[in-house]
Amino acid sequence: MNHNRDDQSINDQVDRNLINLVLSGDHRAFESLVRRYQKLVYNVVLQMVQSRDSAADLTQETFLKSYRSLASFKPELRFKPWLIRIATNTALNSLRDEKPHDSLDQIMESDPCFDLTAPENVEKQVELTLATQELSVALAELPVRQRTIFVLRYQYDFSYDDIAQITNESIPAIKSMLFRTRERLRKQLFEKNGTEPKKTVERGIE
Amino acid sequence: MTGDITCSVVRSELDFDRLEPQQLLRLEGHIRVCKECTLWRAQMLSLSNSMQNLDEYDVPDLVTRNILHAVEKVSLQENQIPAIWIYSFMAAAAAIYLFSAHDMVDSADGSFSWLASLLILLAGKFLAEKTHSLPVKKLG
Numbered sequence: 001m002n003h004n005r006d007d008q009s010i011n012d013q014v015d016r017n018l019i020n021l022v023l024s025g026d027h028r029a030f031e032s033l034v035r036r037y038q039k040l041v042y043n044v045v046l047q048m049v050q051s052r053d054s055a056a057d058l059t060q061e062t063f064l065k066s067y068r069s070l071a072s073f074k075p076e077l078r079f080k081p082w083l084i085r086i087a088t089n090t091a092l093n094s095l096r097d098e099k100p101h102d103s104l105d106q107i108m109e110s111d112p113c114f115d116l117t118a119p120e121n122v123e124k125q126v127e128l129t130l131a132t133q134e135l136s137v138a139l140a141e142l143p144v145r146q147r148t149i150f151v152l153r154y155q156y157d158f159s160y161d162d163i164a165q166i167t168n169e170s171i172p173a174i175k176s177m178l179f180r181t182r183e184r185l186r187k188q189l190f191e192k193n194g195t196e197p198k199k200t201v202e203r204g205i206e
Numbered sequence: 207m208t209g210d211i212t213c214s215v216v217r218s219e220l221d222f223d224r225l226e227p228q229q230l231l232r233l234e235g236h237i238r239v240c241k242e243c244t245l246w247r248a249q250m251l252s253l254s255n256s257m258q259n260l261d262e263y264d265v266p267d268l269v270t271r272n273i274l275h276a277v278e279k280v281s282l283q284e285n286q287i288p289a290i291w292i293y294s295f296m297a298a299a300a301a302i303y304l305f306s307a308h309d310m311v312d313s314a315d316g317s318f319s320w321l322a323s324l325l326i327l328l329a330g331k332f333l334a335e336k337t338h339s340l341p342v343k344k345l346g
Binding site: 027030031034035038039042043046052056059060063064067068132135136150151154155157160175178179182183185186189190 | 221249262268273280
């Protein structure tokens with residue numbers, strides 16, 4: 001845990017130095033920030049919008065917005081959650097005007113070979129690891145805000161404080177939402193087919 | 207319920223990242239003697255491990271290139287803004303001088319000076335508008 005905090009503190013310092021360089025006119029320092037965080041931004045946004053084309057556009061938009069807002073970045077904030085906040089807000093705004101995500105039925109329809117209960121999958125139970133495809137489908141069924149908070153916490157290990165900064169929610173609200181989401185996923189993934197989960201298989205996003 | 211703590215309290219608290227060591231020991235104490243919570247914890251660990259093992263996609267090179275290109279363009283435009291103001295001011299001053307030097311449009315010199323002034327002002331307007339467009343390339 002301390003090791004993680006040290007890493008975080010070093011990363012924050014590197015970010016601050018790069019931001020100072022950008023603000024002093026060296027726009028190439030922004031390239032380093034892009035390369036450090038583009039994968040995170042792209043994948044968080046992809047989890048939200050479930051479409052690679054949209055995620056690509058939104059990633060570009062996020063970095064341009066952040067570049068233009070960098071002068072107003074407050075030094076007491078951390079860059080990573082600040083950037084992810086821009087990314088999630090940008091994605092939420094874009095989702096407002098779009099059609100709802102694919103439901104489980106639509107995903108199954110688009111990939112007829114995908115069978116959660118196929119015998120070869122059930123027989124290959126090896127360890128307590130969930131089928132990635134099944135988990136992805138269950139995540140995609142969550143409301144976007146719930147999914148985003150869950151992904152930030154469990155896939156990217158953001159702290160409650162960071163998630164509060166990103167979502168502008170209180171820590172008790174985040175705690176409660178995470179609890180409900182965990183229970184929903186746990187019941188959906190474990191209680192449906194018993195407690196033994198399936199082996200990891202390929203994940204699919206449009 | 208086992209001991210002085212309920213299963214639902216354990217389940218809501220265990221994930222929180224600001225637990226004191228004593229709180230954690232209390233929760234662990236409950237889990238050791240509660241079969242349901244032991245199973246629940248194993249399932250939660252599995253869920254949490256699976257989340258961390260979810261595939262991450264690489265960012266397409268084109269996206270990175272577009273971001274860097276757009277940032278460079280914005281940066282150049284921002285650097286140009288003071289120069290644009292200076293040019294605009296010079297254009298306006300030149301136009302005013304020409305307008306006032308030949309205020310009559312009925313002579314050839316007068317018409318020419320009015321035309322030149324209008325062209326100078328239009329060029330200033332074009333340059334000012336060009337600096338305010340944002341270069342975003344749509345991929346989707």
